[in-house]
Amino acid sequence: MTHHSLPLLFLGALVTAMLALCMFVVAERHRADGLFDWAWAMAALGLAAASWALPSQTPLWLTVAVPNVLLASAFAFTLQGLLRFQDERLHPGWLWGPVLLALVLNAALLHTPALRHWGMAAVVLAQWLYFFGLLRRHWAGIPGRSKYLFASGTTLLMGGLGAGPLVLEHVGPEISALTLYPFCMAVVIHGMGSVLMSKERSDTRNRQLAYTDELTGLHNRRAMEQHLVQQIAQACRADQTFSLLLLDIDHFKQVNDEHGHLQGDKVLCAVARVLQNSLRSQDIAGRWGGEEFLVLLPNTAAAPALVLAERLRTNVASACDVTVSIGLHTMHGLPDESADAMLDAADRALYAAKGQGRNCVATSRPRTGATAAV
Numbered sequence: 040m041t042h043h044s045l046p047l048l049f050l051g052a053l054v055t056a057m058l059a060l061c062m063f064v065v066a067e068r069h070r071a072d073g074l075f076d077w078a079w080a081m082a083a084l085g086l087a088a089a090s091w092a093l094p095s096q097t098p099l100w101l102t103v104a105v106p107n108v109l110l111a112s113a114f115a116f117t118l119q120g121l122l123r124f125q126d127e128r129l130h131p132g133w134l135w136g137p138v139l140l141a142l143v144l145n146a147a148l149l150h151t152p153a154l155r156h157w158g159m160a161a162v163v164l165a166q167w168l169y170f171f172g173l174l175r176r177h178w179a180g181i182p183g184r185s186k187y188l189f190a191s192g193t194t195l196l197m198g199g200l201g202a203g204p205l206v207l208e209h210v211g212p213e214i215s216a217l218t219l220y221p222f223c224m225a226v227v228i229h230g231m232g233s234v235l236m237s238k239e240r241s242d243t244r245n246r247q248l249a250y251t252d253e254l255t256g257l258h259n260r261r262a263m264e265q266h267l268v269q270q271i272a273q274a275c276r277a278d279q280t281f282s283l284l285l286l287d288i289d290h291f292k293q294v295n296d297e298h299g300h301l302q303g304d305k306v307l308c309a310v311a312r313v314l315q316n317s318l319r320s321q322d323i324a325g326r327w328g329g330e331e332f333l334v335l336l337p338n339t340a341a342a343p344a345l346v347l348a349e350r351l352r353t354n355v356a357s358a359c360d361v362t363v364s365i366g367l368h369t370m371h372g373l374p375d376e377s378a379d380a381m382l383d384a385a386d387r388a389l390y391a392a393k394g395q396g397r398n399c400v401a402t403s404r405p406r407t408g409a410t411a412a413v
């Protein structure tokens with residue numbers, strides 16, 4: 040490296056080291072997300088930049104071979120992090136083979152720069168191809184937009200550092216120094232991308248947990264409340280109707296008392312499975328609480344909702360060792376038809392179904408004015 044580029048290189052090494060430090064601090068709790076590996080990748084990059092910045096009288100192996108091996112290691116750590124992020128395994132030989140190759144290459148070709156540059160470009164290209172293939176395979180499943188930062192930052196780094204020496208051979212020191220600006224930018228984009236990608240995935244998982252019933256895997260009450268409000272708004276906007284079903288397992292206390300709580304839990308899961316398998320893709324099912332389930336049937340009038348409710352009832356009776364009573368309410372488009380009013384109407388219908396001997400569907404009667412008629 041030339042004299043002009045030394046302050047820039049130190050700056051690059053400093054920026055990279057700071058980023059690595061920040062990533063190590065947050066990575067502790069995100070080891071499974073690959074962040075720890077990406078912090079190591081950043082540290083290796085920082086060390087490589089620091090080796091390049093050493094004075095010109097430093098032995099060649101320290102300013103050329105060591106940073107090149109560190110580069111290959113940084114990309115191996117990047118790949119290892121991505122594999123961990125995707126919960127994939129790869130034989131360590133494939134991951135660290137390129138690093139060993141870089142070591143041999145640099146030892147053998149230390150005094151043959153042109154060949155060494157081509158060799159390193161080939162090593163980094165192989166690593167990038169694997170990185171690209173892995174990312175492409177999992178692209179759709181990675182939530183959020185930070186994957187764009189991660190992909191572009193890593194590609195810029197790999198492309199720049201892999202092919203850079205081949206180009207820099209033919210340019211003057213001023214131009215060579217200028218290339219350090221994109222290096223710093225790529226390091227920042229890559230680092231930000233990796234941290235944000237892991238954060239976005241944690242956010243998505245936390246959101247899923249907050250809206251999922253742990254036992255059955257269905258939507259939980261919080262999620263169903265939101266869906267219900269959305270359905271009412273959607274039905275009003277589109278001038279449509281929709282129906283809701285409140286299901287309650289019959290004599291569930293008896294199941295618990297006779298067979299134990301664990302068996303009771305299994306029955307709850309079995310009923311949830313029947314609901315999932317019996318409903319149409321647009322319908323939304325959730326556990327309302329205890330042994331009660333709520334089902335929303337978008338754009339469904341009373342008659343087809345009754346058919347669906349009957350199908351659910353018979354499917355549960357034939358697939359599980361229990362029966363269900365179902366209260367059905369259909370939105371009537373009254374001005375005061377709030378979520379609470381609809382739930383109340385479905386609950387009254389359910390109460391009526393229990394009163395009729397259980398294992399049946401009862402429909403709420405249309406309201407005339409403000410009072411429900413079930």
Ligand SMILES: Nc1nc2c(ncn2[C@@H]2O[C@H](COP(=O)(O)OP(=O)(O)OP(=O)(O)O)[C@@H](O)[C@H]2O)c(=O)[nH]1
Pocket residue numbers: 254287288289290291292293295299300301302303304307328329330393397
């Ligand atoms: N196993 C298990 N039982 C639960 C859970 N949540 C609520 N329960 C039980 O569900 C039972 C509900 O009993 P009840 O409200 O008396 O109703 P029931 O026995 O189903 O009687 P009817 O609804 O009138 O047919 C209680 O025994 C609760 O302990 C749960 O998550 N797991």
